[in-house]
Amino acid sequence: MSAAAILPNLFEAARLGDPQAIASLLETAQPDIRRYARATCRSAADAADATQEAMWILFRNVGTIRSLLAFSAWLFSVVRRECLRLARKAGLVSAIDDAEAEALLVSRPESDLRLDLAAAFEALPSHYRDVALMRDVKEMTIDEIAAAWAPPGRP
Secondary structure, eight states: OOGGGSOHHHHHHHHTTOHHHHHHHHHHHHHHHHHHHHHHSSSHHHHHHHHHHHHHHHHHHGGGOOOHHHHHHHHHHHHHHHHHHHHHHTTSSOOOOHHHHHHHHHHSOHHHHHHHHHHHHHHSOHHHHHHHIIIIISOOOHHHHHHHHSOTTOO
16 A cells, blocks of 8 residues: 555544544555455455455554554555464464564574575565665655656656
8 A cells, every 4th residue: 555645634634533534544545455455365255354354453543553654564464464364264374473473583693684684685676676775775755766766757
């Protein structure tokens, strides 16, 4: 989901509890949630369930999201967790809870984690790597990244 599609004042109003703003935010986010769920979940039924659950979680927790920049990452992590939960429920994925996953990461030396991250980053196609650098290192907005990637002469 592009945070650029959501106006900052709409997000802030929703975060503060304005019912109309929350409804608008849900309406704006739903197509992206559905699309991501279809790409992430194992079946159309799971995608529909994950979409519904993610919308409910967004409705309940919109006030806890600190910034519009964090919104899309937070929302996609909710959808991903729901898809995993549904896969576990169907017996397709072995269960590992967040505490166990955290313990596995913490037990690894930081140098190993850095090497894994560097290897994963290098494995990305160059255009994805460039966008990730712009977004996460240079802290550019989606609009700034789009402008940087626009062909010459195009707004």
